[in-house]
Amino acid sequence: MATTFEAIAKVTVGSSGASSIAFSSIPATYTDLSLLISARTDGSEIDRLINLTFNGSTSGYSTRELLANPPTVSSLSWSSAAQIYLFQMAASSATANTFGNIQAYIPNYAGSNNKSLSCDGVTETNATSGTNRLLSLSASLWANSAAITSI
Numbered sequence: 001m002a003t004t005f006e007a008i009a010k011v012t013v014g015s016s017g018a019s020s021i022a023f024s025s026i027p028a029t030y031t032d033l034s035l036l037i038s039a040r041t042d043g044s045e046i047d048r049l050i051n052l053t054f055n056g057s058t059s060g061y062s063t064r065e066l067l068a069n070p071p072t073v074s075s076l077s078w079s080s081a082a083q084i085y086l087f088q089m090a091a092s093s094a095t096a097n098t099f100g101n102i103q104a105y106i107p108n109y110a111g112s113n114n115k116s117l118s119c120d121g122v123t124e125t126n127a128t129s130g131t132n133r134l135l136s137l138s139a140s141l142w143a144n145s146a147a148i149t150s151i
Contacts, residue, residue, distance in 0.1 A: 005034060017042065024150040028110035033148065037102040041089040050102065051083040054115065054148045058082040065138035084140045087121035098124060100134075110147040116140070 008030070009023045026033070039050060053061075062079040078085055090100040100123035109115060117140040124134075 006030075022150065026109075026149050026151070028147050028149075030110070031108065033106040033109045033151075035102070035104040035106075035151070037086075037104070038099040039089040039102070040092075040094070040099045042092050049088055050086040050100075052086055052104070052117075052151055053083045054142050054144070055146060055150050057142070057144060060143040061140065062143070063138055063140040065136055068135040084117060084142070086119055086138075087136050088123055088134060090123045094124070106148065112145045112147075114145060115142040115148060117142070 008027065011021050011023075013021070035052075037050060059080070059082060061081040061084045063077065063081065063085055065076045065085070067074050067076060086104060087100060087102045090098050100121060102119060102121035104117055104119040106115060106117045119136070119138045119140070121136045122134065
């Protein structure tokens with residue numbers, strides 16, 4: 001894992017929202033990428049996923065996820081997917097100004113091997129019981145040896 005971090009791009013979305021965000025022209029001068037995401041949806045359910053693709057590719061993605069929605073724990077997996085299913089956002093029913101928070105880590109993003117990604121995230125609302133939260137740990141793979149130049 002990287003020992004130092006340098007911001008190479010930042011996007012702040014206003015209250016009108018955005019259906020997609022692109023990071024392009026990612027330089028190959030670093031060893032790893034770390035994505036930090038804080039997001040909220042205007043939907044009433046925690047059902048809107050944040051998805052990723054690399055270099056515009058719509059194939060070769062797989063994900064394994066451990067999901068905890070106390071007291072329930074489950075696992076999910078996707079293979080041969082068109083994108084990486086990263087995490088769910090906080091819904092409009094969540095406490096005001098509460099966001100889903102995600103950190104995704106991509107080691108050796110410019111290397112010539114398939115690209116792996118690890119992610120942890122939490123979405124919380126204390127609007128009803130103070131304990132409604134969704135926790136996720138996932139591992140994903142993009143079966144492609146190209147350097148990541150856009151997300």
